[in-house]
Amino acid sequence: MDSVKIGLAGAGTVxxxxxxxxxxxxxxxxARAGARIEVKYVTCRHPENRSDLVPLVGSLGIDWHEIVEDPEIAIAVEAMGGIEPARSFILAAIDAGKHVVTANKALLAQHGDEIFDAAAKKGVIVAFEASVxxxxxxxxxxxESLVANRIQSVVGIINGTSNFILTSMRKEKISFAEALSKAQKLGYAEADPSFDIDGIDAAHKISILSSIAFGGPISFDKAYIEGIRDLQNVDIEFADQLGYRVKLLGITKRRGTGIELRVHxxxxxxxxxxxxxxxxTNAVxxxxxxxxxxxYYGPGAGSEPTASAMIADIVDVVRMIGVSSNHQVPVLGYKRKIENVDVLPMGETVCSYYLRIGVTDSPGTLADVSRVFADMGISIESLIQKEAVAGQGSTSIVLMTHTAWEAAVQEAIRRIEALDCVTGKIVLLRKEELN
Amino acid sequence: MDSVKIGLAGAGTVxxxxxxxxxxxxxxxxARAGARIEVKYVTCRHPENRSDLVPLVGSLGIDWHEIVEDPEIAIAVEAMGGIEPARSFILAAIDAGKHVVTANKALLAQHGDEIFDAAAKKGVIVAFEASVxxxxxxxxxxxESLVANRIQSVVGIINGTSNFILTSMRKEKISFAEALSKAQKLGYAEADPSFDIDGIDAAHKISILSSIAFGGPISFDKAYIEGIRDLQNVDIEFADQLGYRVKLLGITKRRGTGIELRVHxxxxxxxxxxxxxxxxTNAVxxxxxxxxxxxYYGPGAGSEPTASAMIADIVDVVRMIGVSSNHQVPVLGYKRKIENVDVLPMGETVCSYYLRIGVTDSPGTLADVSRVFADMGISIESLIQKEAVAGQGSTSIVLMTHTAWEAAVQEAIRRIEALDCVTGKIVLLRKEELN
Incomplete structure (x- = not known):
């Protein structure tokens, strides 16, 4: 049986x-690939810490250039993470005529076009199933499987850390800070969790999926991004009462005039x-x-689930070694751009909304607030007015709108916050019926 | 741009x-495939009834031999259903060196080995995503995506008709016969619904998935098959009380000594x-x-969902036209058989069980029944003894077992049914915790 040699840069979890x-x-x-896949080199910063890998691989070193320079290596696997030196490694591997497998969503979201262009020129494959x-x-x-379709929307829970925090906040009625701390203790959140909880990681992933869905370039820089850092238990509880769960979603949709691309x-x-x-867990x-x-549902991260996706890519590449590049699946699904797929500004997004408005407990408050929505052409779907706490003189209006323009809702919020009867900032959450 | 011509036999729903x-x-x-896909011929029994297709295709005829004999046709698409003439069409197309796309699970479950052997000899692809x-x-x-894994189990809701009936029985508290009649009125069940409700269709599909999971031949003839025809509302309600839903599942699992393959x-x-x-809806x-x-979740049947899967197959084939067959994905996932993957007899299956036992309302009944389970080494997990209806002198014992050998449970049932205190046949349903 044939053997295919690969070089792996990065010996962390993945x-x-x-x-x-x-x-x-x-x-x-x-037995499935029809070839034996051998890890000839693994390179990482501290090979002395990964002696457990010695029996599993050909050799363990420190310099990824060895992988790039070895003509026996057919596939360069990038598992370093981060932008550099991952970007340099991948570009050098492509330049050396090697196929590339990577799990690096941050790199692809920001430098995907450069990497894909380089791969196209060399006729090599860049595979990235594990990145999302x-x-x-x-x-x-x-x-591949949905090529027959005009895709309408892609909506996903694609950041496991955030989903763990949201699940804990709801089930255990603990605050965001407590849930984050729990996630960190369990190894589900990093010491600096901002990429996950601020929605950056989800935005990297939905930007990649959006490009595959609609055929445009990867537009991470145009995504609207809002994380879960400011989410309060009271809103999770109101949502529950209304029959909803709060999830951090990556969302991309086709609209007449362009593409929506948002995380919130x-x-x-x-x-x-x-x-x-x-x-x-993740689901898309x-x-x-x-x-x-x-x-599509399953584990969104972790050592072996990610490895499962990377090895599937490796086997796909193994099958196509020696085949002319015009037989490859196009890197982002499309061989040519076909229509206007520019990302719309957030103000042009259409959504329905949950709003919680702190108000003084005085007559006419609801009428004043409702008047602003009516003026802005925003239609109210349902409303809860929470009872005043005795002696405090304040209460909350919680309402859900029908679909409306984001810009109109933001203007309504600006006007409502300016009313005398309104106390503090309005809480806004978006809603997706998924019907 | 290149153009690829296909011939389609069958102009029904699919x-x-x-x-x-x-x-x-x-x-x-x-734009995705890099080639224009043209339907050169469609053949069906009554082309005069499908004048709606005339503007969409090259020509509409009656004789599938035209497709097989036309050297311009690269891909033969089979959408006739049933065994013959679908089998003859596919074998003739393969013999003529054409790639084949089919949605025909009954044919593949029964004649897959013959078809796949013929295709392997000719080096052509047989693609069948739409069959399951x-x-x-x-x-x-x-x-392709799970090649890195030793698959442990595949469990699916893979017959939409049955799932619709079960959902209706539970939600509307109607009988099997009423739910079936409703499904027929809505076009979800055929006039003769036996393939769907007796589990045959689900068994065709799980047999195909089992073979892909574990690398053996398609073993439909060895599948244990039990449908939903005899299912009673009382058991759906007891299941509900116990925190379970009743679903018709196709199940295949790896066990030390072989493969479980069953529908019930x-x-x-x-x-x-x-x-x-x-x-x-289906899910696997x-x-x-x-x-x-x-x-994996989505529509399990219907005109355009099935077309979506068949066109994905067509595009996959288009990409591989002109590429040597050793670069193809193996038809059932494996290039060679690697281990013992024979299907176990049902008696050697391990499962946990729901049993409803009609008994006379007399002292010692529960002790007598429990004694049989103890003798057979079957451990009871939970038990409901339903109150007697006044004056009738009979009642029901509903119990759930821990995991046990199917053969042991069947023997226990035989012994319990022989007890004087037991009235009528015992109802047995199997349970899957899916953990």
């Missing part, structure tokens, strides 16, 4: 998983499957005009 | 959907996503040792 799974399931994998939603094969599903905490009806995706719903609604 | 979606989304599809779970890309996910109504814990898959859960649990 790189270690790749070595372990390739080794443990070698027989299965080679870990072990869930969402990239392949969208790029979102009310999801509890009758939808996405509402029942708890803990660190893709709607197409022919297939209707499909959903 | 064939019509393929023509319509290819036509409507031609620009999208060709309609628009859900489960074949590709298992065959099953109690699923309501906290699992599969329990929330209602109506005609696949567990692998590296990825963990993944789930």
């Amino acid at each position: 790189g270690g998983g790749v070595c372990r799974v390739l080794n443990r399931n070698q027989e299965q994998i080679s 939603a870990g072990g869930i094969p969402i990239i392949k599903a969208m790029r 905490p979102t009310l999801v009806p509890e009758r939808r499957l996405l509402a029942h995706v708890g803990g660190v 719903e893709v709607k197409g005009d022919a297939v209707g609604s499909t959903l | 064939g019509g959907g393929v023509c319509r979606v290819l036509n409507r989304n031609q620009e999208q599809i060709s 779970a309609g628009g859900i890309p489960i074949i590709k996910a298992m065959r 109504p099953t109690l699923v814990p309501e906290r699992r996503l599969l329990a929330h898959v209602g109506g005609v 859960e696949v567990k692998g040792d590296a990825v963990g649990s993944t789930l």
Whole structure:
């Protein structure tokens, strides 16, 4: 049987998983791939700490240039994470005519176009299934299995850390800070959790999916991003009462004039499957005009789930070694751009809204607030007016709107916050019915 | 741009959907495939009834031999359904060196080995994504995306008709017969519904998935099959009380000594996503040792969802035209058989059980029944003894067992039914915790 040699840069959680799974399931994998996949080199900053990998791989070193310069290596696997030196490694590997497999969403979201252009010129494959939603094969599903469809929307829980925090806040009635601390203790959140909780990581991923869905360039720089740092338990409880769960969603949709691309905490009806995706698990719903609604669920991170996706990419590449590049699946699904797929400014987004408005407990308050919505052409779907706490003289109006322009809602909020009867900032959460 | 010509045999719901979606989304599809896909011929028994297709295709005829004999046709698409003439068409197309796309699970479950052997000899592709779970890309996910994994189990709601009936029985508290009649009125069940409600269709599909999961031949003839025809509302209600939903599942699992392969109504814990898959929708859960649990959800049948899967196959084939067959994905995922993957007899299956036992309302009954389970080494997990109806002198014992050998449970049932205190047949349902 043939053997294909790969070089792996990065021996952390992900790189270690790749070595372990390739080794443990070698027989299965080679029976499927038709070739034995050998890890010739692993490079990392501290090889002395990864002696556990020595029996699993050819050699363990420190310099990724060895991988790039070895003509025996057919596939360069990047599991370093971060921008540099991952970007340099990948570009050098492409330049040396090697195929590339990576899990690096941050790099692709920011430098994908440069990397994909370089790969196209060399005729090599850059595969990145593991970059979005870990072990869930969402990239392949969208790029290959849904090709017949005009995609309408992609909506996903694609950051496990945030989903764990939101699930804990709701189930255990603990604050954001407490839930974050719990996630950190369990290893689900990093010491600096901002990429996850501020929505950056989810925005990287939904930007990649948006490009595959609609055929435009990766537009991370145009995504609207709002995280969960300021989310309060009171709003999770109101949402519950109204039949919704709060989830951090990555959302991209086709509209007549362009593409919506946004990440924010979102009310999801509890009758939808996405509402029942708890803990660190991920799920992505893709709607197409022919297939209707499909959903893909599984572990969004972790050593072996990520390795599962990377090895699937490696096997795909192994099969295409020696085949002319015009037979490859196009890197973002499209061989040519076909329509206007520019990202719309957030103000032009259409959504429905949950708003919590602190008001003084005085006659006419509700009329004043309602008048602003009417003036802005925003229609109220339902309303809860919370009873005043005796002696405090203040209360909350919680309401849900029908769909409205984001810009109109922001203007309504500005006007309502200026009313005398309104106390403090209005809390805004967006809602997706997913119907 | 290149053009690829296909011939389509069968212009029913599925064939019509393929023509319509290819036509409507031609620009999208060709931008992704890098080639224009043209339906040169459609053949069906009554072309005079499908004049709606005339504007969408090259020509409409009656004789599928035209497709086979035309050297311009690269891909033969089978959407006739049934065994013959579908089998003859596919074998003739393969013999003529054409690639084949089919949605025909009954044919593949029974004659897959013959068809796949013929295709292997000719070096052509037989693609069949649409044969299992309609628009859900489960074949590709298992065959390509999960290659790194030793698959542990595949469990799915893969018959929409049955799932619709079960959902209606539970939600509307109507009998099986009423729910079936409703499904027929809505077009979700055929005039002769036996393939769907007796589990045959689900068994065709799980047999195909089992083969992809574990690498053996398609073993439909060895599947244990039990449908939903005899299911009673009282058991759906008891299951509800116990925190379970009753679903018709296709199940295949790896065990030390072989493979389990079975279809039967099953109690699923309501906290699992599969329990929330209602109506005609399908979902399949696949567990692998590296990825963990993944789930794929979507429409399991229908004109355009099925067309979505068939067109994805067509595009996959288009990309591989002119490429040597050793670069193809192996038809059932494996290039060579690697281990013992024979299907176990049902008696050697391990499962946990729901049993409803009609008993006379007399002292010692529960002790007598419990004694049999103890003798057979079967451990009781929970028990409901329903109150006697005044004056009738009979009652029901409902119990759940821990995991046990099927053969032991069947023997226990035989012995319990022989007890004087037991009235009538025992109702048995199996349970899957899916943990």
